Amino acid sequence: MIITPECVAPTGCMLGEGPLWSPSEGFLWWVDVKRAKLHRYNPRTGNTRRYDLPIKATAMALYGGNLLMVGDREIGIYDPSTEGYERLTALEDEPEGNRTNDGGVAPDGSFWFGTMDDQEREAQGQYYRYSADGKLSQLRLPSVMVTNTFQFSPNGKTFYTCDSAEQEVLAYDYEADGNNLTGRRVLADTFSFNGYPDGSAIDSEGCLWTCLWDSSRVVRFTPDGDVDQVIVLAAPRPTSVAFGGDDLRTLFITTARVGMSFPELDSRPLSGSLFSVRVSVPGLPGREFGKSD
Template sequence: MFSLAADLRAQVGESPVWDAARGLLWMVDILAPCVIRFDPATGVTRRIPVPEVCGSLALCRSGALLVAQRASLVRLDPATGAITPFATLAEEPGENRLNDGKVGPDGCFWVGSMDDRPEKHPTGLLWRIKPDGRAERRREGLVVSNGLAWSPDGRTIWHADSRLAVLDCADFDPATGSTGPWRRLRDFDEATGRPDGAACDAQGNYWSAGVSAGRINVIAPDGTLLRHFDFPVPAPTMPCFAGPDLSTLFVTSLRAGKDPAALAAHPSLGGLFRAEGLGQGAPVPLFAD
């Protein structure tokens, strides 16, 4: 079902984003730290170093990339590798770093943070970054913010906490970016795995990487687990629908923290994997710069 698309050996591969205009897939290795460019047509990869840990990225209308660093965002020119400051989140606690992020139907970049210490506390925040660089706090009390996604009609936002193993959702206004009250949609257990990165399909189902159970979970809008797909290596981190018709599923993975036995059994940990025909994705908007 899944095959190895690129043997990246990423420490923490994350945030795959499909670039339809260029026919490329962008992603990050959080700890390298670098942005990775992958060409599905040729299998060629290119790594672009960035100054700090990079939790996620967004594709901009201008063609630039917006990259979430520890407590700031930078613009990356994908052609030259040039980096320029974009926004600083001065209210982020010093023990935090930015994590999962995605562009919403409002054209803004939504990005959450996490406690980066081994003993984690609910210090994480969820931000809405506007095209002019202004930042709005939208949630607090998170441990590991993750799994942002929107329904195809833009009327529902999903948001997970990996450490608490929960998935929440809220009504969403695509025109204003406002949300209704958050409600608990699902709790996860050891069988399903903790929810990591996510994507939405064209039918409005939520595809979540069960990072601690080695599987991809497909969840209905009412929270029902519809089905799951076993992953070829432990620790898938985030799915992304790609290709001309968004019917190719790419999934990143991690190898950081795995013991020698796991690395010996699964040498392609940290790789990028692909599968065809599992579903069709909903398009992810571009940052409205």
């Protein structure tokens, strides 16, 4: 089944990323990585607001009314009410050309995120875990070019991630007590769509909605790796998705315009916008940093 979303915020982000639904506020938050901006969308009114950030944030999590952020090569807390930012820790051992990328909250309440070579030349991206007690540790996973997708199955036993450059969606068995990842396997590849897997979100049936960069599509992978639904956008570079709304049946989609030529932008002027679409299966309630399932 093919679904067509609508543009709800024509913000023209260079690299829209990290959509995050706040149920207490009824807002959708996301960032424009390249411009170091934070965006907020209110679906009740259709209004948007933009904030300046001191870092080029790439992923976020709710944290006690504030936003936990990773960006550049650090982790910090941003308070939208005061527009104040506090750095918590830096990634000391990352190569100079690396930056953070995607991230998400694990069942134990820790924040998992990845890094990448900002020039996308070397496979030197790493995976990290940041716990509520302030401990930062590196996950023992192979280095990749572009780390994307940090999602867990509804029962918390499977971790999904993407090696974007290899066009593979990966799955691991997850043991919460030891934070061990085993049983690496390829859930699906995206060669047939001519796209690169980017950010994802899990629905209540355990299916993974994954953005396909350069393919104008978001696809729904079943736990067996089959595709049963496809969203086609008016923008070629979808980056990430998040479920929102009172019933978690609204799927929000961020997009990018970075790297597109002027003729491409003329033909796809909504690139960099925020899109939304209603889906039949609701998503899962978002996890908050520091709170376990």
